[in-house]
Amino acid sequence: xxxxxxxxxxxxxxxxxxxxxxxxxxxxxxxxxxxxxxxxxxxxxxxxxxxxxxxxxxxxxxxxxxxxxxxxxxxxxxxxxxxxxxxxxxxxxxxxxxxxxxxxxxxxxxxxxxxxxxxxxxxxxxxxxxxxxxxxxxxxxxxxxxxxxxxxxxxxxxxxxxxxxxxxxxxxxxxxxxxxxxxxxx
Amino acid sequence: xxxxxxxxxxxxxxxxxxxxxxxxxxxxxxxxxxxxxxxxxxxxxxxxxxxxxxxxxxxxxxxxxxxxxxxxxxxxxxxxxxxxxxxxxxxxxxxxxxxxxxxxxxxxxxxxxxxxxxxxxxxxxxxxxxxxxxxxxxxxxxxxxxxxxxxxxxxxx
Numbered sequence: 001x002x003x004x005x006x007x008x009x010x011x012x013x014x015x016x017x018x019x020x021x022x023x024x025x026x027x028x029x030x031x032x033x034x035x036x037x038x039x040x041x042x043x044x045x046x047x048x049x050x051x052x053x054x055x056x057x058x059x060x061x062x063x064x065x066x067x068x069x070x071x072x073x074x075x076x077x078x079x080x081x082x083x084x085x086x087x088x089x090x091x092x093x094x095x096x097x098x099x100x101x102x103x104x105x106x107x108x109x110x111x112x113x114x115x116x117x118x119x120x121x122x123x124x125x126x127x128x129x130x131x132x133x134x135x136x137x138x139x140x141x142x143x144x145x146x147x148x149x150x151x152x153x154x155x156x157x158x159x160x161x162x163x164x165x166x167x168x169x170x171x172x173x174x175x176x177x178x179x180x181x182x183x184x185x186x
Numbered sequence: 187x188x189x190x191x192x193x194x195x196x197x198x199x200x201x202x203x204x205x206x207x208x209x210x211x212x213x214x215x216x217x218x219x220x221x222x223x224x225x226x227x228x229x230x231x232x233x234x235x236x237x238x239x240x241x242x243x244x245x246x247x248x249x250x251x252x253x254x255x256x257x258x259x260x261x262x263x264x265x266x267x268x269x270x271x272x273x274x275x276x277x278x279x280x281x282x283x284x285x286x287x288x289x290x291x292x293x294x295x296x297x298x299x300x301x302x303x304x305x306x307x308x309x310x311x312x313x314x315x316x317x318x319x320x321x322x323x324x325x326x327x328x329x330x331x332x333x334x335x336x337x338x339x340x341x342x343x
Contacts, residue, residue, distance in 0.1 A: 007226075011248030014227020018249060019256025021220045023264060028216065029208050030271050030278060035306040039331035053335040063210040070217015071224070071307055072314040078225035079315025088233045091242040098233070108317070109231040110303060115317050125319075128301050133309075133323035135298025137330025140306060142291025142341065144282070147305040150292075151250060154282060156257025161284035165292040170239075172296020177239030181300055 005082045008089075022156050031063055034149030036140035038068045079109060101185035124184040143168065207273040221311045230311045232303025239300055285343040291334075 009017075025031040041058045042065075048054040087105040090098075095105075103111045119125035140146040143165050145154060151169065154162020227249055228234045238246035263269070264277055271277060299305055302323050304312055309327065312320040334341075 008228050009223075009226045011227065011245050012252060014223055014229065015249040015252030016256045017223040018220070018227065018229070019253035020260070021216060021223075022257035023260035024216050024219070025213075026261075026264060026271065026277050027269065028212065028272055030275050031213065032279065035310075036331075039306070039328045040335070042328050043332045043335060047332060049336075051332075051335045051338075053338050054332070063213040066211050066213040067217040067220070068307075068310045070214040070219070071221035071310040072217075073214075074218040074221020074223075075225050075230065075308075075311030075314025076221075076316075077218070077314075078222045079230065079311065083315070088228055088231050090233050090237050094233065094237040094240065094242040097236075097240065097242075105233070109225070109228060109233070109315060110312065110317050111232060112317075115232070115319055117319050120319055120322060128303075129319060129323040130326045132298045132301030133326030134330040134333075135294050136302055136306060136309075136323075137298075137327030137332075138334045139291045139293070139295025139298060139330070140327075141331045141334040142287040143289075143295055144287065144291070146295065146307070147299075148307050150282075150288075152253050152257055155254045157261055157279045158258065159282045161282040161288055164284065165288040168289045168292025169296040169299060172293040172298075173235075173300045174239050174296075176297040176300035177236055180297070181236065 002082070006084055008084045018152065019156070022153055025067075029063070031067075032149070033153040034064070034145060035068060035071075036137075036146040036149060037061075038064050039137050040141060041065055083107070101182065103185065127180075127184060139172070204274045205272060207275075220307065221314060224308055225311050225315060230304055230308035230315065235300065235303040287341070287343050290342070 022033050025033050040054065041061065044054045044056060044058040085107055087107055088109060098105060104113060106112050113119070114124060114128055120129060143150070145162070145165060147166075147169065150162040150165040155166065224230050229246065229249055234246055237243050261279070269277065302309065304320075306327065309320055309324050313324065
């Protein structure tokens with residue numbers, strides 16, 4: 001049983017179950033799946049300053065703060081307590097690429113050699129966390145959503161602006177993965 | 187005293203099925219579910235995200251597409267059958283209004299996505315999975331949102 005719970009899932013199990021979050025939130029209370037709005041919520045709660053965009057009643061929408069606290073717990077249970085002991089089964093092409101980047105794959109879901117507190121002080125670590133995070137937070141608010149709000153919820157509700165946003169996400173991601181990421185691991 | 191108490195007791199109205207709205211904390215539970223399935227599907231993996239951007243595997247595309255199909259079918263069913271929320275509200279989906287930020291902001295988010303190997307949801311799950319340094323990524327994302335809020339009037343929309 002424990003072994004079974006440790007196993008990662010193929011896309012055709014994980015994908016539909018991720019999709020079910022959309023009706024689950026709608027039925028529980030008319031909530032639209034979206035995560036990046038929690039960054040705005042935290043800004044509004046902690047440092048609203050005199051910015052009108054951050055001055056609203058964030059407590060009214062605090063369901064999403066509980067929701068992301070749940071995501072943290074889900075990640076803890078599935079990725080720590082019942083973590084898969086095997087490395088991620090990436091494609092042969094990806095393994096080759098990781099070798100070129102001098103990344104040794106351990107059992108974790110991220111390369112531990114880069115995502116740790118010690119590497120945070122290296123320029124690569126700063127790009128992977130501080131710069132990457134800043135772009136994610138700035139871009140998602142400017143684009144009014146992330147992969148869940150646009151990519152899953154927006155597309156599920158057949159909204160064309162979300163399709164354009166999702167294409168923009170991928171354009172940025174493909175460019176960054178091919179032109180910037182390789183420079184970090186030369 | 188006993189008399190007034192009995193007269194003020196609210197009676198259950200026949201035909202009224204309206205319940206109270208769920209309190210916000212209840213959404214911790216769908217959150218745990220979402221975090222669990224994202225993690226078990228390896229959608230929070232930096233390796234899987236890079237692999238996706240290099241078109242190395244169908245895994246992430248399969249996740250996205252099947253999630254959207256299930257989401258779309260559920261919304262279609264909800265509308266078709268007129269299903270209401272737990273507390274009897276009509277389900278509403280506000281229209282998204284397009285502006286230039288969808289392209290510019292979306293592109294900027296994409297640039298960051300390939301670096302962090304995670305979009306916002308998975309960032310929270312990565313911290314839970316034990317990569318505590320990702321707290322810095324989250325704080326930086328919050329800072330990014332703050333800077334957007336401060337510059338909002340000067341950016342093209």
